[in-house]
Amino acid sequence: MKNLLRINSTPMLIFLSILIPTGNFYIHWRIFLFFRDTELNSLLLAVLAVLWGVVGVYTIYLSFNWVVEKYSDRLKKGILPFVFIGPAVILLGWLLVLPTVRTIYLSFLDAQSVHFVGLANYVAVFTDRLLVSTLRNNLLWVAFGATLSVAFGLLIAILADRSSYERIAKSIIFMPMAISLVAAGVIWKFIYYFQPGDQQVGLLNAIMLAFGGEPQAWTSMLQPWNNLFLIVILIWMQTGFAMVIFSASIKGVPDQMLEAARVDGANEVRIFFSIIIPYISSTILAVTTTIVVFTLKIFDIVMVMTGGQYDTEVVATQFYRQFFMYRNFGYGSTLAIVLLIAVIPVIIFNLRQFRK
Amino acid sequence: MKKKEKKRSKWLVNTVLGIISIIWLIPTLGLFISSFRPATDILQTGWWTIFPHRAWETTVELELSKDVDLRQPIEIDGTSYTDEELRKGIKINDQRLIWENRRARIVNVQDKVWNMNTDFTLENYMSVLTGKEYSIMQPDGSVRVEKGSDLSQAFWNTVAVSIPGTIIPILIASFAAYAFAWMNFPGRRVMFVIIIALLVVPLQVALIPVLKDYTALGLNGSLLGIWLAHTAFGLPLITYFMYNYISQLPRDIFESAYIDGASNFSIFSRLVLPLSVPALASISIFQFLWVWNDYLVALVFIGSQPDVQVLSMKIADLVGSRGSDWHLLTSAAFISMLMPLTVFFLLQKYFVKGLLGGSIKG
Structure with missing residues (x-):
């Protein structure tokens, strides 16, 4: 009997191995219920929630590790790695891998996810007028938004490298990165703001007036050019990202190479195209793919600026509309999968990089 | 001659960069100035008239x-x-x-x-933060009384979402990264490759099925639900980033600790975590800004429950429902930017490091 209660005995270990997971589950479930039903003040709630979230995760690892440490060495060696990667694998599997498979499956079903419709959703996505213009807009976003962000980023990185106030200029251009897309939407809505008459409080229309032009409703009336005015916001935000990374890799270009070229009489433009660009080409590729992926998923800007009206819908907003407003799960899933297909080349590229 | 030319080109570079910087700054500046102007002024004169x-x-x-x-x-x-x-x-x-x-x-x-229009006021911030009432003179002379939106609750909700939404995935990812880097187990390589592939999967793909699960489990509109969502969507990048760092720590320290009888867990929490502070700092800033600024995930998983709504949703709502109440919009937007901008300016160095670590190795 005494032997049985020893903490290292097999029955005790089995008991603990069951107790720890169930105990963890029970405690966190109770806390979850407490948070769901509580009427506490929001500040206090925030503090408690932060405590729960942070301490909770750590204690889960701690308690599981404690049990596994009691196992025999061979067993421990086999099980411990799975304690370490377990939560990551479970969460990724449940919330990312499985959903992807399920979404692919849903994309072959009809709006209510009941009947199998084959490729009908895909045909609709590529033929329905509304959906086709959605795809066209996404292309516009990638073609203009991503390209110009990269180009401006490169240009500014080069300029900043040669200027006398590099740090402050870089901070200013990088700053929009920290702002949410929603707040950026507000900022630019104010710039594009239009009201009839010659009293304009929107900056762009005031400039138009000052130069004798007519005020315009930039984001609504000028279809399809209004898309470009939304894309400007993305460029404003993403150029900083591209610039910072280009700037770091431009500094990695060996000085001797630049000096040698200058001695040979190459001018700065020539040096830029024949030395710097080839030298940082892999960085350019990496930055471009990152921005392209980001741009493909663009959602917040369009949602805040136009709500997808005036022919500015993109795949992500159309997906949201199909799913939450029209309750068309078939179209919704198909649009998500179209996004996924669009980034597959990027996945392959990423994996290749990893193999290196 | 050559020197003169060099000086001129430097001058040119500085001017061009200066102009670009000003263009980049103007949108934020306009918002900032407007947020301190009285409601009636914002609607009648441009913010630049304060100059x-x-x-x-x-x-x-x-x-x-x-x-x-x-x-x-x-x-x-x-x-x-x-x-x-x-x-x-x-x-x-x-x-x-x-x-x-x-x-x-x-x-x-x-x-x-x-x-010069030098009328400034803190009224906008007051009404946005406390939901104070204020009246607006309409163009036709009548007075309209309106209740400002109360953002303080949304602010604390955002804190409650963002801090665990940053720390949980980083802890989980670091454990996993340590295992991938320094432990041997079957399927290690395959699992790691899958995580790399997940780096670019658009999260839209996951939304519908996850929402169905959440509805079934009652996780919708709860903090736990949104933490888990942010954790899963952030995990691939953070794991990859932390793996790059942890796998490059010198092997000797692990071996000597192991010989001294330290368990993997204590090596991880006493050695690896303290040694990884620079990497942890940069990736947490990145994840924090991402969660704080997020709109889509919150919109889908928090939905319409007003008592758990976060700042980005409130502001998007303001844009929709009071599209021309600029005094509310500008101050609300600026409040939501306050935290990320503070983090950004204080920890800029780490933020940049985080970006560099994510896209170019080393």
């Missing part, structure tokens, strides 16, 4: 007789003008004539004078 500028200012009001026919040329001081001209304002010498009130037949005589 000295020349503007028309009324010196005299001329009252014409009530029975002036607007369809006929209107005579003022011996010259006649059309109604159209007076509506747009007509210049004579240095003065301008414009209708003050067409129906009452009052014409303004205006001079161009140097002017």
